Amino acid sequence: MRNAPLGFFDSGVGGLTVVNAVQQLLPAEDIVYLGDTARVPYGSKSPETIRQFAHEDTRFLLDREVKMVIVACNTATAHALPSLQERYQVPVIGVIEPGVDAVLADPAAQRVGIIATRGTIRSHAYQHALALRRTGLIIHATPAPLLVPLIEENWLDHPATRAVLHTYLDPMLDRGIDTLMLACTHYPLLIPVLRDFLPEGVRIVDSATTCAELVRSELTKLDLLSDTTGKGSLQLHLTDLSDQFEDLARRFLAHSPGRIQRVVL
Incomplete structure (x- = not known):
């Protein structure tokens, strides 16, 4: 599992600031990111709906065989983290x-x-x-x-x-x-x-910075740090794709996001 990717999700592209911070600390890690841009924002939704969305996001990442799920969304962390940690076997961490x-x-x-x-x-x-x-x-x-x-x-x-x-x-x-x-x-x-x-x-x-430091700490503790050399890959998935989201992704990452795929949950 060391060389499996890290999985991140957020209601939009704001969580890419967490991805950027992780890339600075752990440049060899492969990353899969899901931005649920079709249903952004989560902050105005009910706690029950936020938990439903968070579980759907997590299952998407687990289908891509990630070794850890990072809830890169404060609202989803606040309302859904305990239920995610109880249900899934991979480590799940949030930003709070x-x-x-x-x-x-x-x-x-x-x-x-x-x-x-x-x-x-x-x-x-x-x-x-x-x-x-x-x-x-x-x-x-x-x-x-x-x-x-x-x-x-x-x-x-x-x-x-x-x-x-x-x-x-x-x-x-x-x-x-x-x-x-x-x-x-x-x-x-x-x-x-x-x-x-x-x-x-x-x-x-x-x-963002504090979550990235926890990711590094947890991967080290669980002996899950990638043992590959070179720069890790980034797979970026959004549930709604527009020029605005592509531009935001570039600014939040502080570099080109590469190819962005639209997905349906």
């Missing part, structure tokens, strides 16, 4: 726990701001995970639904984006947050803007 671990790795973290989709904030997954593991932690969680369309429009350093960030983040900054969690896989593209936007000393934790 590694982000929580990264926040709590700093003993000085006391006031944490979280921005995410409505579905992720509504699930309370991050809030519960943080509060259970560090008593006295002050958590400010805010849904930030306007950021995804702005990112997909490539308005990363646009005045409108900065105005929206002020609206979402100023109340958190007024409360003295020392850590900002980017709990959506789209948001790492905003990190350069956020570094200029946030006061010095506010730490940024993003779900």
Whole structure:
């Protein structure tokens, strides 16, 4: 199984930021990615529907004989990860726990701001995970639904984006947050803007980088790291294909995605 591919799924192409981070850490790994772009976004769906979609996505990846499934979607992780881990024999990991671990790795973290989709904030997954593991932690969680369309429009350093960030983040900054969690896989593209936007000393934790580090750790622990040399392959599957999704895939990966296949679940 060492040389079997890693399987990733997301409701769209935002999870490609996780793929990009994994490719930086583990360049020899082959990757199969499924973006359920025909049914994006998951964040506005009911928990039952999200779990149904997540199981369909996982079965698609297992049919391609992946050695691990990475739920590269915060909303799907929040609502479906336990049921996926219970049902399937391959390791299944999500993006929430590694982000929580990264926040709590700093003993000085006391006031944490979280921005995410409505579905992720509504699930309370991050809030519960943080509060259970560090008593006295002050958590400010805010849904930030306007950021995804702005990112997909490539308005990363646009005045409108900065105005929206002020609206979402100023109340958190007024409360003295020392850590900002980017709990959506789209948001790492905003990190350069956020570094200029946030006061010095506010730490940024993003779900893509932290998830990639967990993937490496789990593969090492399970003796599943690829023993091949050279650059791993990327198979990119989307349930709806458009020029917009191809352009987004290129930007989220920071390189050409190659051939993209349309699939039906």
